[in-house]
Amino acid sequence: MDEHGTCGHHDHAPHDHAHGPGRTADLVARAERLAQDLGLQFTALRRRTLEVVADEGRPLGAYDIAERLSAPGKRVAAVSVYRALDFLTEHGLVHRIASRNAFVPCEHGHGAGESAVFLICRRCGSVDETISAEIERSLDRTLAQAGFKPASRIVEIEGECGACQGRHEAE
Numbered sequence: 001m002d003e004h005g006t007c008g009h010h011d012h013a014p015h016d017h018a019h020g021p022g023r024t025a026d027l028v029a030r031a032e033r034l035a036q037d038l039g040l041q042f043t044a045l046r047r048r049t050l051e052v053v054a055d056e057g058r059p060l061g062a063y064d065i066a067e068r069l070s071a072p073g074k075r076v077a078a079v080s081v082y083r084a085l086d087f088l089t090e091h092g093l094v095h096r097i098a099s100r101n102a103f104v105p106c107e108h109g110h111g112a113g114e115s116a117v118f119l120i121c122r123r124c125g126s127v128d129e130t131i132s133a134e135i136e137r138s139l140d141r142t143l144a145q146a147g148f149k150p151a152s153r154i155v156e157i158e159g160e161c162g163a164c165q166g167r168h169e170a171e
């Protein structure tokens with residue numbers, strides 16, 4: 001079993017999402033190393049975009065990100081944020097949740113071409129990313145059988161998270 005077969009931070013309670021200052025610093029450090037290794041620019045806008053997404057801990061749209069990066073008299077255009085997000089997505093630092101048209105940080109350090117499964121709660125809006133070697137393998141098989149070349153390998157499942165189910169039952 002490789003390192004992606006298990007996911008350490010998912011043994012916690014569903015809403016104990018790992019985000020906040022420590023996570024953000026880790027993610028920024030990873031981005032810096034990656035950019036350096038690839039000889040790419042980790043521009044101030046890319047860094048600030050990553051910081052905003054990582055701090056949020058919830059899916060955030062490009063316009064919301066632009067809003068947070070804007071200061072009075074100094075607006076950041078959504079189109080610039082989209083370009084920064086392209087870079088971050090391409091390098092597996094953030095993922096785009098298609099059904100929300102929003103972005104979440106990725107703390108797994110897996111490659112951009114690897115699959116990820118998102119569990120999206122309709123009630124509280126939380127998003128949990130999990131990685132499964134089993135899904136990875138069966139997705140490979142399915143794609144090969146269909147002769148399909150994927151542009152992304154992201155599976156989104158909507159429903160109700162454990163914490164929300166608990167709240168519901170207690171009502």
Ligand SMILES: [Zn+2]
Nearest residue numbers: 106107108116
């Ligand atoms: Zn990921």
Ligand SMILES: [Zn+2]
Nearest residue numbers: 121124161164
């Ligand atoms: Zn929930």
